[in-house]
Amino acid sequence: MKKYLKVDPWSIIEEGFVAENHEISESIFSIGNGHMGQRANFEEHYTGQSLQGSYMAGVYYPDKTRVGWWKNGYPEYFAKVLNSTNWIGIDVKVNGETLDLATCTVTDFVRELNMKEGVLRRSFTAELPGGKKVKVASTRFVSMSMKEIGAIKYAVTPVGFDADITFSPYLDGDVKNKDSNYDEKFWDEVSKSNRADQAVLTIKTKKLDFYLTSTMTYAVEVAGTKADVQPELTEKEKFVGHSFQVQAKADQEAVLYKYVSNVTSRDHAVDELASVGAEVLTKAVAAGFDSLLDQQKEAWAAKWKDSDIVIEGDVEAQQGIRFNIFHMNQTYTGEDSRLNIGPKGFTGEKYGGSTYWDTEAYCLPFYLSTADESISRNLLVYRYKHLEKAIENAEKLGFTDGAALYPMVTMNGEECHNEWEITFEEIHRNGAIAYAIYNYTRYTGDYSYLGEYGLEVLAGISRFWAQRVHFSKHQNQYVMLGVTGPNEYENNVNNNWYTNRIAAWTMEYTLDVIAYLKENEGARLDALMAKLNLSDAETAKWQEIIENMYYPADEEKGVFLQQDGFLDKELIPVSELDEKHLPLNQNWSWDRILRSCYIKQADVLQGLYFLNDQYDLETKKRNFDFYEPLTVHESSLSPCVHSILACELGYKEKAYEMYLRTARLDLDNYNNDTEDGLHITSMAGTWMSVVEGFGGKKIEDGTLSLNPFIPGHWQSFSFKIVFRGARLNVQVTPDSINIKNETDVETDLIVSGKEVTVKGNETIQVSLAASAV
Template sequence: MKNYIKADEWNIIEEGFDPHLNKISESIFSLGNGRMGQRANFEETYTGETLLGNYVAGVYYPDKTRVGWWKNGYPEYFAKVLNAANWVGIEVKLDDEILDLATAEVSDFKRLLNMHAGYLERTFTAKLKSGKTLKVKSTRFCSIADDEVGAIRYSITPLDFDGKLTLTPFIDGDVKNQDSNYDEKFWDKIADEISGTEAYIKLRTKKTAFEVCTGSNIELYKNAEKLDINPEAVRKEKFVGQTFSIEVKANEEITLVKIAANLSSENYPKESLLKETKSVIANASAKGFDTLLTEQTEAWASKWEESDIIIEGDVSAQQAIRFNIFQLFQTYTGKDDRLNIGPKGFTGEKYGGSTYWDTEAYCVPFYLATAPQEVSKNLLIYRHKQLGKAIENAAKLGFKDGAALYPMVTMNGEECHNEWEITFEEIHRNGAIAFAIFNYIRYTGDESYLSDFGLEVLIGIARFWKQRVNWSNDKQQYVMLGVTGPNEYENNINNNWYTNILATWCMKYATEAAGIVKTQQPEKYNSLLKSLNFDQKEFTDWADIIEKMYYPHDEKLGIFLQQDGYLDKEQTLVKDLPASERPINQKWSWDRILRSCFIKQADVLQGLYFFEEDYDLDTLKRNFDFYEPRTVHESSLSPCVHSILAAKLNDEARAYEFYLRTARLDLDDYNNDTEDGLHITSMAGTWMSVVEGFAGMRVRDGKLQFNPFLPGKWKSFSFTIGFRGTTLKINITESGISIKNNAAIDLEIGIRNQLYKLAGNTEIEVNNAALV
């Protein structure tokens, strides 16, 4: 665990430069706007350890799978969001000496991520080997007001010398992914152009033929006065830039402003890509850096108005929740239903930037409450558009008749994960997609989604589960063999309780959804079932499986068993593990992990989180008290589920402990892996821990319910949510809860199982005495 980020309510601050922490900071201080993003790499040359990363949403490459032994059904590639052209680069030379923080003596270094306004600022003083000293201040952002534009303002002040300053702003497309399986570079150059202060390069991905045009325009200032300098063009392989040479004197400030843009063939015809990029650059340059930054600040203010969580009395917790919300909105804005949320967002290459089940299980609840309804709906439509591919994925594994198996990892709907125990066996991801449809409708009330999109997906998923189970003559029940549950420290197990319960729930919900569509839109219902070659006998088959499914459990302990034979393992608790042996995924052999009882993340408890209405508190407590002490929480998705369940059990200490772990997972580098990129999808779990955990928010029978408590270190906390056309401001203090309705719609609100009328544009306050 690291602890070098300064506590601040609205800023992420690093003071002092430690090269050993640089890759971690490159992740933490990353920028994005939903359409493109970048790690916090330095603008100037840096020959130290770094992970360069610039990314353009939706642009990927099918890197050839690298495995030792091929198995039938393996995907042939692993799709990767590509490290794209580096547009932030500015080479700085003082006379003939290059500024390089790896070789210079660095002082007064400060990096600041302003989350309220959405920009990154960096200041430092550097003494070069020659003895020359200069001061630098850079400010940059990726605009969410215009998501094709990025901007940099880079100021240099010589402190103790006169001489020649040479600046070479550039765009470098000669890049590769650090995780390239065969060290291949994925881009070909199509065209480039340098004209005065403007530079453009157009690249095309190999195999997939995506095209991206990156352009920039440069302005130079001396002591705030604009300079008119004709630069020298610089052109190399997949590299364009300009060199500006200026005679400077001590204490004169030279400022370079770089306005850049990334446009892709996903949004423009390839033949007009260069022209459109020039137009974007011209419009952005006409506005200028200050206006672009003002627009950025205003756009972020609007987002914070909808989504901020305010915590009084705990700066560390306040900083953490805002950091997580900030990174979620930098990653996904919901404008494009072709895009989704990679586990690392725009902050690193691990997991390939592809879509996992994390989106449906963790991110959908966040966007349902903090963004317009279309945003979460687009996440669901993304999966509907890929239903055909899901049916193809299932067919490759021997399933038929329209059975759909959604991929564990994907960019275009086709499975591209290359580990057998995940690709073939971690099939519970299908259930998360069905649950997201249910969750969306439960929250929004938008049952029309079923007839328009949802029922078709639910039927495909139910068909898969029907074929995936088999009848056990020994048990006289249906069983599910050879699976991997959410706990990936168990592979190829039989009857994972979570997977079994999820499978039958999917068949129940598909049946229920069919009834809703049949009642509301009978013609559409009949047409859909005809197009799917659906036989009414399928409902009967599903009902038989639902009735006769086997669920492993232990009567003596009163718990659901994670899988058959789990209690045959040596039952060691995490508290008895030496600190020197953790994390076990970095210290133990895989064989040893698989034979242990240790759990990577919520598994049985994931099911109890999804379906908590079906179980009483005693059942939840028995299972929580058994499984949590055996959980090592080595998945970023683990602490939030445990925090929410602990809160439901009124276990305030553990609820808060798990909240801090999920909230500051990246800021404090809990798992020693932040340098690979941030854990974007688990950041939604941080929000869930506050809103579903501490505030106890649920939707029951179309009504919002709250069961709040205030963590002991907090004076109060408040948050805003959207719900069915209303915007509600919830404030929880030591004395009770207040809810303000900012719309003209009347609501009924449940607070600790008691219903209250909340008229439009009014506020209710319920004190704790009334809640007893």
């Protein structure tokens, strides 16, 4: 764990430049707006270690799969969100010396990500190799109000001497991905143009033909006065740049304002990219940097109005939760149903930026409770649009008759993951897709989704489960062999409890949806049954499987077994391991991990979290007490589930420990991997830990239920919930629960087991002593 950032409720602050921390900071200080994102690379030339990353949402490349041997069913490619045109670049020379923090002596270094405003600022003093000192200050953001615009204010001040300052702003499309399987560059140049007031670069991917046009312009001031410059124009392969010199007297500030538009063929016709880019850029420049910055602040204020969580009495916890909410809001805005949420978002290349089951299992609750329901609906529609591909994926593995296997990793619905134990065996992801439909409809009350989209997806998934199980004469029940559960530290196991349970639950829920449609949308159901060729005989088979599914369990311990034979392992708690072994994935061989009892993330407990209302408190307690001590939490998705269950069980210290771990996972680099990019999808789990954990939020028969408790050293905490048209501000103190309805929509809810009504714009108070926790 590496802690070097200042604790602050609204900002992430790095004081002092330590090169060894730079790639970690590049991830942590990343910015984005749903359309594009940018790692916190320096604008100026930097020869130190760096992972350059500029990303455009939905633009990806099918990098050829690289494996030691090929197996039937393997995907042909691994999708990668591409490192795109470096639009932030501004090389700087002072009296002919290059500004490079790797070769300068750097003092007074401060890097700040202002999460309230969505702005990245940096300042420092650099002593150049020749002994001269300059002060530098930069301000950068990608606009929330004009999604295709990025803006930079870059200021250089010579300290005690007159200086010739050379600025060289540029656009560089000659980039590559660090994780390219064959060190291939993925972009070709299409065109470029260069003139005194503007530079344009258009590149396209070598496959799939995504086009990106970046257009750059700038303005210059010296000592607050606009400077007219005559730039030298530079052109190279996939590169356009300008270079010009200004004279600044001692202690005078020279400022470059750089504006860039990034437009893609996902949103515009290819032959219109240049004109659209120029038009967008013209509007941005006309507004000016300060006005764009004001719009940025307003846009972020609106997001915080719906999603902020306030914690009083624990600044580390406060900073952690806002950091996670900030990155969720800048990664996905929900405006484009073609997009989804990659595990690293716009902060790094690892995992290819593709869609995983993380979206449905962890991200959906955040958007359900903090945004208009159309945003969550778009996440579900994304999967509906990929249903045919999911059926094709299943067919490649030998499944028939419309059985659907959603991919573990995807961009367009095709599976593009190349590890056999994941691609072929981690099939529980199918259950998360089904659960998301259930979660969405029970939360929003939008049951129209079931007939419009939902049943088709559920039927495809249920068909997969029905074909994936088989009847065991030995067990006299249905079993499922050769799977990998959520705990990826076990591969190719038989009867993973969670996978068996979510499979049976999916079929059960599908039958419930059919019954609902039969009663409420009979004509639509008839049409769907005909379209899907879904018969009563097939649904009867599902019912038979539901009633006869095998679930491994140990009666003596009273726990569900993670898989057949789990008790054959040597059960040594994590607490008895020497810390030198942790994290296991960086210190043990894979063989040793697979044979061990150690659990990467919630597995059985994942099922108890999802299907919470189907198990009593004592069952949850026995399983938690058995499995949590064996869990190393080396998946970012693990601590949040444990925190939520610990809250329900009254394990307050464990709940807080797990919360702080998920909230500060990247800020404190718990798993020693933050330099690869942030754990975006687990950040939603941090929100869940507060709202579903400490806040005790559940949906019971269509009614919002809250059963909160407050960690002992907190003075109070509050969170927002958008529920069926109302926005509730819930504040919890050691003595009371205060609920303010910030809308005109009257809302019924259950608070600490008591039914209450909150009228429009009303505030009510309930004693915390009434809480059942």
